[in-house]
Structure formats: structure tokens, C-alpha cells
Amino acid sequence: MKKLLLTLALAFSGSELLAQLPTNxxxxxxxxxxxxxxxxxxxxxxxxxxxxxxxxxxxxxxxxxxxxxxxxxxxxxxxxxxxxxxxxxxxxxxxxxxxxxxxxxxxxxxxxxxxxxxxxxxxxxxxxxxxxxxxxxxxxxxxxxxxxxxxxxxxxxxxxxxxxxxxxxxxxxxxxxxxxxxxxxxxxxxxxxxxxxxxxxxxxxxxxxxxxxxxxxxxxxxxxxxxxxxxxxxxxxxxxxxxxxxxxxxxxxxxxxxxxxxxxxxxxxxxxxxxxxxxxxxxxxxxxxxxxxxxxxxxxxxxxxxxxxxxxxxxxxxxxxxxxxxxFAGALPLPVELISFSARPAPGQVALQWETASEDNTRQFTVQRSQDGLAWMAVATVAATNSAHGARYQARDMAPPTGQLFYRLAMEDLDGTRAYSPVETVTYQASAAWAAYPNPAHDFLLVEGTGGAGEVLLLNGLGQVVRRLPAPAPHTPLRIATAGLPAGLYYITARDRAGRAISEKIEVR
The missing domain is CATH 2.120.10 (Neuraminidase)
Incomplete structure (x- = not known):
């Protein structure tokens, strides 16, 4: 029996949960x-x-x-x-x-x-x-x-x-x-x-x-x-x-x-x-x-x-x-403990990344895009690892339309049941020159849109060079290993396709 004068508490917090609440x-x-x-x-x-x-x-x-x-x-x-x-x-x-x-x-x-x-x-x-x-x-x-x-x-x-x-x-x-x-x-x-x-x-x-x-x-x-x-x-x-x-x-x-x-x-x-x-x-x-x-x-x-x-x-x-x-009757706990999901504009695409804390009976992840937040279409599908310790994933939307876009992650269980992540919003411009992602980075970093000449440098917060690589050919992504680097803020410097100096702040975890 609820205590006679009790007004009941209901509370939630945190972006990283120990588990997921039921849908609906x-x-x-x-x-x-x-x-x-x-x-x-x-x-x-x-x-x-x-x-x-x-x-x-x-x-x-x-x-x-x-x-x-x-x-x-x-x-x-x-x-x-x-x-x-x-x-x-x-x-x-x-x-x-x-x-x-x-x-x-x-x-x-x-x-x-x-x-x-x-x-x-x-x-x-x-x-x-x-x-x-x-x-x-x-x-x-x-x-x-x-x-x-x-x-x-x-x-x-x-x-x-x-x-x-x-x-x-x-x-x-x-x-x-x-x-x-x-x-x-x-x-x-x-x-x-x-x-x-x-x-x-x-x-x-x-x-x-x-x-x-x-x-x-x-x-x-x-x-x-x-x-x-x-x-x-x-x-x-x-x-x-x-x-x-x-x-x-x-x-x-x-x-x-x-x-x-x-x-x-x-x-x-x-x-x-x-x-x-x-x-x-x-x-x-x-x-x-x-x-x-x-x-x-x-x-x-x-x-x-x-x-x-x-x-x-x-x-x-x-x-x-x-x-x-x-x-409600259809409510399900998510088959995935989702830590994060993000979308980021990149040259000729939108880069998507997500991380799970654990997975159980999960079939796949489907990235969905919408231009109005109502009608959704699938743009990428990635098989689940079903790791009890979670995993990191990435995908690309290779044909994003110009303007404001909405992205969400559909997490599908083995029985076909789906649950959805929070929605991410990005503004995509077809002329986007370059990008570095994922940000924050864990084991690696991808750099796209460099001019194909000179070097790409990764510097720590003191301005010291910790990675030095030759710039890749145009339209070719460069992979930079970040595993083993101390967690903190870093900076990428390079030249874009027009020869202009470019720099971006990156967090390494």
C-alpha cells in the first residue's frame, strides 16, 4: 500500500546508463x-x-x-x-x-x-x-x-x-x-x-x-x-x-x-x-x-x-x-547498452559513430536519415558484434542531401524488435572541405580532405608533434593511430585541397 502521505519520486540521469529503459x-x-x-x-x-x-x-x-x-x-x-x-x-x-x-x-x-x-x-x-x-x-x-x-x-x-x-x-x-x-x-x-x-x-x-x-x-x-x-x-x-x-x-x-x-x-x-x-x-x-x-x-x-x-x-x-x-504492452528494454551516438559532416559524406557498453541478442545496427524528423530512410547497416563488453562502430552516409539532416540509430534484436537512439542533427554543405573524425578518438583518427601534399601533423596540448605522416592522395582518407596516446586535447594541422593551412582540435580518450 503506498504510504498514505507519500508523493512518489521518479528520476533519471546521465548519458551513460548501466542499462536501457523500456521503449514506449x-x-x-x-x-x-x-x-x-x-x-x-x-x-x-x-x-x-x-x-x-x-x-x-x-x-x-x-x-x-x-x-x-x-x-x-x-x-x-x-x-x-x-x-x-x-x-x-x-x-x-x-x-x-x-x-x-x-x-x-x-x-x-x-x-x-x-x-x-x-x-x-x-x-x-x-x-x-x-x-x-x-x-x-x-x-x-x-x-x-x-x-x-x-x-x-x-x-x-x-x-x-x-x-x-x-x-x-x-x-x-x-x-x-x-x-x-x-x-x-x-x-x-x-x-x-x-x-x-x-x-x-x-x-x-x-x-x-x-x-x-x-x-x-x-x-x-x-x-x-x-x-x-x-x-x-x-x-x-x-x-x-x-x-x-x-x-x-x-x-x-x-x-x-x-x-x-x-x-x-x-x-x-x-x-x-x-x-x-x-x-x-x-x-x-x-x-x-x-x-x-x-x-x-x-x-x-x-x-x-x-x-x-x-x-x-x-x-x-x-x-x-x-x-x-x-x-505499454510493446515496451522492450533495448538489446544494447548504448553509450553514445554522433553524426558529423565530412567531405562528401556524413560520418557516424557509436559506442556500446554491452550487447545481448543483437542482430544489427541501421543508421537512418530524415530531412524532416518524421520520414526516415536507411543509409547504412552494420552487423552487431554481440560483445558482452561492448564495441565501437562507425558508418558513412555517402549521399547526404544539403541542409539540415536528422540521424538516428535503429538497434535490431534477433527477433526483429527494434529500438531507437536519440536523434542527432547536423547541417551538411556539399562543399565541405575537410574533416577529422571520430572526435573524440579512441584507437584511431581518420582525416579527409587534405591537399595531397606536405605532411599531416598531430600535436599535443604543448605543441609537440606526436604523429607525423605524409599527406595522402586527394580523396583518400588518412588513418592516424591514437592508441597509446595520453588522454587529452590534440591538434591536427595540414593543408586542404586549396592549399590553405587547416587545423582542428581533437580529443583523445
Whole structure:
């Protein structure tokens, strides 16, 4: 159960990742503090970990704050919309039972259409000595292949004179998304009789009891289920219980939900401090599960059946932005850990280079070019090495048109699935005189466009000559070895085809 006052963190950083995020993923975020009531912003999660803003989530012209995001796993359903819940934040004693509104969100415009309020399960009437509380929780479990959306709820009794919370029940609710989305949930009591699950619920009961007894001024409950995701391979709901270092599985969630909980061994836990508050979870096409820590926004990939950490993570540096994340049914982690991709004009061509940290089940790389950023054509294909330690590649576009050009790298898996790199933009002029690339250089450097006379010199930052080679014949590239040179800045000097002195700064790594 997401902690009652928790507004969740989602964060990404760095151009060099330990792994790649799933394609076709989205997030909702809003700036901190939560007390400021900043509206939610819909963002697309790029495979390199950056976020591209789609827009502020609005109902008409009214900005909204959403605390949950999910999608429809039905392959026949539209992949142009996600579903989100508007839950009152921060939750207090007074608004604890306010039903959240369910919205359908257009992924292209961030416009939201209200479907309705998801009422929590009914409870018995209050008495002179006790009252019952019922709450629809602020997380969702995505939609099943039959367009059934999973939501959660909790009910319990509070004794006025003793201050005791008891009769805690958890519920799994199903909400139909097709043929017409509905906010009417069918609630089923979750079987929590399994001892490990019962212990988790008991711990949460004690936290809720202390919170209510304090009138809402005490510590916020942080245990229990904080988010769950639907696993299309097993048909189960799964949840990483960071506070208890446990992994919860709910079988038969749409008919007769039963929970089982297993302890995650210390060696298999996500590598964070002892407080592993989980803000959100999402999945990809091949069954990987991703958990987001609420405090740092770091994303960790875990095994979908055990919850064991798979040694893949995505460090967070998105600061205090808050939100939830979702990946659509076709989302895949890239088969490649891409470090960099660059495009650079050269005489009569555009030089392209890229570097990977590792490759797994990768067939090939295809360089694609576009003149408008919309229509793409292949200009070069390079076979993948499939090296676990990565590799460096280069290719050339030998017939680039003049003007602004867009390039991207299509990375194709063995099953034909493709994912794409960030787009590089260059301005190409057909009269480009000379070029030196790749820059930065690692093992070698290619120089093109020299005049075919004199020498080509490579100088270090002190002006000392470290490489001296005769200029090649016109239209012939010169290869200069840079392996073994100390990392740093260097300069190439030569004469171009018109006999003019030329020089360019090069970085050697």
C-alpha cells in the first residue's frame, strides 16, 4: 500500500546508463513540495533515461494532480491513452475516504477525460464505540489482456475508546476499460491468511493505528503494498515490499485473489540503504519488473517471479519531481547498452559513430536519415558484434542531401524488435572541405580532405608533434593511430585541397 502521505519520486540521469529503459514508456511528475499543489506533467521516458515533456495534464483548461498511472494490456486496445487516478494529497483524517477520480489521458496531448470516481468497498455503519474507514488506494495495476484494470482498497475498524485499529481487509478491484471505460469497481477481498502476508498487514495495521491515534500528526504509515503491476505472463499481480524486503504475489486477482509473500535474501535486494520505500513499479514486454525508490528516484530492475535484483539500475537525479511510471504492452528494454551516438559532416559524406557498453541478442545496427524528423530512410547497416563488453562502430552516409539532416540509430534484436537512439542533427554543405573524425578518438583518427601534399601533423596540448605522416592522395582518407596516446586535447594541422593551412582540435580518450 503506498504510504498514505507519500508523493512518489521518479528520476533519471546521465548519458551513460548501466542499462536501457523500456521503449514506449511514460511518466507523470509534478514539482515539489506536494503542499504547493503543482499540477502533474505527462512525460515520455526516453530509452537513455531522459524525459521529454508532452504537456501539463489538464481536464479542459483545468490542471490536474494524478498519483497513479497505468495502461491497457489488451493488444486490441488503443495504445494512445493511459489511465490515471486523481487522489487527494496530502491525505488527512478528514479526506481519508474521498474516492479518487479515474481519468483517461491522451498520450499525445496530455488532455484528460474524467471517467468517474472509484468508490471504495462498502463498510458497516459506525456505532457509538467504533467507526469503519474505507479507502481506494492511490496505485493501479495496469489492465489485463481482457481490458480489466486492477485497483486496490483497504477497510478497517477504529475503536474510539481504545484507539485500536482492527478488522483490516485488503481488496483487489477490477474496473472494465472496454467497450466503454467505467469507474465502477468490482471489489474482492484479498486472502491474506498466508503467514508472511499476514505479518506484513499486521505491521501496516500498527502504523495506521498510531497515525489515526495521533490525529494525523504522527509518522506516516510506510509499510505494506506501495504499488503493484500486472504480470501478463502469469496473470498475477506482483509488488515489491521495500520496507519489509519482501515480494508479494497475488494469484487470481480478477476472481479469487490470494496473496503469498516471500522474503528477499540480503544478497538479492536492491542495493539501497535499509529504508527501501518503493514509489512506483512498471514492466516491459518481456516480463521485466522495474521498481522506483520513493526517496531517491533510482530505478531498479527485478525478477518478475522472485523480486530479486538483476544488477541493472538507473540512477536518479531528477530532484524533487514526483510521479508514477508506465510502459505499454510493446515496451522492450533495448538489446544494447548504448553509450553514445554522433553524426558529423565530412567531405562528401556524413560520418557516424557509436559506442556500446554491452550487447545481448543483437542482430544489427541501421543508421537512418530524415530531412524532416518524421520520414526516415536507411543509409547504412552494420552487423552487431554481440560483445558482452561492448564495441565501437562507425558508418558513412555517402549521399547526404544539403541542409539540415536528422540521424538516428535503429538497434535490431534477433527477433526483429527494434529500438531507437536519440536523434542527432547536423547541417551538411556539399562543399565541405575537410574533416577529422571520430572526435573524440579512441584507437584511431581518420582525416579527409587534405591537399595531397606536405605532411599531416598531430600535436599535443604543448605543441609537440606526436604523429607525423605524409599527406595522402586527394580523396583518400588518412588513418592516424591514437592508441597509446595520453588522454587529452590534440591538434591536427595540414593543408586542404586549396592549399590553405587547416587545423582542428581533437580529443583523445
Amino acid at each position: 514508456s511514460f511518466a507523470i511528475t509534478s514539482l515539489c513540495p506536494a503542499s504547493a499543489g503543482n499540477p502533474s506533467i505527462l512525460k515520455k521516458i526516453n530509452t537513455n533515461g531522459t524525459l521529454t515533456t508532452v504537456g501539463t495534464i489538464q481536464e479542459g483548461s483545468t490542471p490536474l494532480i494524478l498519483n497513479a498511472l497505468g495502461y491497457d494490456n489488451n493488444p486490441d486496445a488503443s495504445q494512445r491513452a493511459a489511465y490515471g487516478m486523481q487522489v487527494v494529497q496530502p491525505i488527512t483524517i478528514n479526506n481519508f475516504q474521498t474516492p479518487p477520480n479515474l481519468y483517461k489521458i491522451n498520450l499525445a496531448t496530455a488532455q484528460a477525460t474524467k471517467i468517474g470516481a472509484i468508490a471504495p468497498p462498502p463498510v458497516p455503519p459506525s456505532s457509538l464505540f467504533s467507526f469503519y474507514l474505507s479507502q481506494t488506494l492511490n496505485f493501479v495495476g495496469d489492465g489485463s489482456p481482457t481490458s480489466t484494470y486492477y485497483v486496490g482498497a483497504a477497510t478497517f475498524r477504529y475503536s474510539i475508546f481504545t484507539g485500536r485499529v482492527d478488522m483490516v481487509k485488503l481488496y483487489v478491484g477490477t474496473v472494465p476499460l472496454l467497450p466503454v471505460p467505467s469507474a465502477t469497481a468490482t471489489w474482492r477481498v484479498l486472502d491474506i491468511s498466508e503467514p508472511n502476508t499476514a505479518a506484513v498487514v499486521e505491521n501496516f495495521r500498527l502504523q495506521v493505528q498510531a497515525f489515526i491515534s495521533s490525529g494525523g500528526s504522527g509518522p506516516t504509515p510506510e509499510g505494506g503494498i506501495q504499488d503493484w503491476v500486472y504480470d501478463p505472463f502469469s496473470g498475477n499481480l506482483v509488488s515489491y515490499l521495500g520496507q519489509e524486503f519482501k515480494y508479494l504475489t497475488i494469484k487470481n486477482p480478477g476472481t479469487a485473489p490470494v496473496a503469498t509473500t516471500t522474503l528477499i535474501p540480503a544478497a538479492n535486494r536492491i542495493p539501497t540503504p535499509s529504508a527501501q520505500d518503493i514509489g512506483s513499479m512498471f514492466t516491459d514486454k518481456v516480463g521485466n519488473v522495474y521498481v522506483v525508490t520513493a526517496n531517491s528516484g533510482t530505478i531498479f530492475r527485478v525478477d518478475r517471479t522472485t523480486g530479486y535484483y538483476t544488477a541493472l539500475s538507473y540512477p536518479g537525479a531528477f530532484g524533487c519531481s514526483r510521479g508514477d511510471a508506465v510502459s
